[in-house]
Amino acid sequence: MKTLVHTSKDKFIVNGLSHSFHDRKEIQAVKVIDNINFSVKEHEFIAIVGPSGCGKSTLLNIMSGLMKPSEGEVQLDGENLSKISPRIGYISQSDTLLPWRTAIANVELGLELRKIDKKTRREKAMELIKQAKLSGFETSYPFQLSGGMRKRVDIIKVLALDPEIIFMDEPFAALDVFTREMLQNYILSLWEKSKRTIIFITHDLIEAITLADRVVILTKRPATIKAIHTIDLPRPRSANELRFNQQFIELHKRIWDDLKDEVEQVREL
Numbered sequence: 001m002k003t004l005v006h007t008s009k010d011k012f013i014v015n016g017l018s019h020s021f022h023d024r025k026e027i028q029a030v031k032v033i034d035n036i037n038f039s040v041k042e043h044e045f046i047a048i049v050g051p052s053g054c055g056k057s058t059l060l061n062i063m064s065g066l067m068k069p070s071e072g073e074v075q076l077d078g079e080n081l082s083k084i085s086p087r088i089g090y091i092s093q094s095d096t097l098l099p100w101r102t103a104i105a106n107v108e109l110g111l112e113l114r115k116i117d118k119k120t121r122r123e124k125a126m127e128l129i130k131q132a133k134l135s136g137f138e139t140s141y142p143f144q145l146s147g148g149m150r151k152r153v154d155i156i157k158v159l160a161l162d163p164e165i166i167f168m169d170e171p172f173a174a175l176d177v178f179t180r181e182m183l184q185n186y187i188l189s190l191w192e193k194s195k196r197t198i199i200f201i202t203h204d205l206i207e208a209i210t211l212a213d214r215v216v217i218l219t220k221r222p223a224t225i226k227a228i229h230t231i232d233l234p235r236p237r238s239a240n241e242l243r244f245n246q247q248f249i250e251l252h253k254r255i256w257d258d259l260k261d262e263v264e265q266v267r268e269l
């Protein structure tokens, strides 16, 4: 197994990670991840892209401490990550809002569970609602909000807990293209202001290039790293304007060449 040396700026080190799922009787095993090695720097925005079913969510679940790998390890600030950490926030594709709580009560939920007093949690939730441009909708229930608004509440619900690192697993996959662009701009401005470390899974290469500092391309299952591309587009970025930028178009073409073979092989199965 290749051993990586930890440097002070590495937030995460993924070291020789492999994972197989077994059936109940442990007779058959399906290898999903095969010897993945890479590191993530503090404040870096990493996007992970790969063909459908290659093992992206499994990798994210292991990196966030939700699952143990069959082999290898994940280090967070040089320490082996073996369980869920309060330093990590997780945003998935599905809506995690409780339908019987208002928007503000949903945002306050994690703070309530951490026994933060009512005044402090209300102030924090109000500030986050304002930043997310949701003022006026504090007392709306999830069913009274649009898909994009619900997703913003979902995001600030996680931000309320001040995680240093945020994992996002295809958070905008279920939304229409205009709402996605709006939310990409929201994530860009959030990240540019607060510089959290973000690890973002998507099957949309345009989304990955728009948001990330580096894009990790995975092969078809079992996932290995096919390539890691640095995205040196200037910031601040705007999702809608970037599409027409010549440098963006060239990057997209180059990275798509790497991804295309893997996606086509999956389509042929």
Ligand SMILES: Nc1ncnc2c1ncn2[C@@H]1O[C@H](COP(=O)(O)OP(=O)(O)OP(=O)(O)O)[C@@H](O)[C@H]1O
Pocket: 021, 022, 032, 050, 051, 052, 053, 054, 055, 056, 057, 058, 059, 203, 221
């Ligand atoms: N708990 C599990 N038990 C058995 N097999 C699993 C389990 N979770 C995932 N798998 C299998 O592992 C493979 C990778 O799944 P994973 O969800 O990580 O891929 P993905 O790249 O995120 O997929 P998608 O692009 O569809 O979101 C799939 O074949 C899936 O069926």
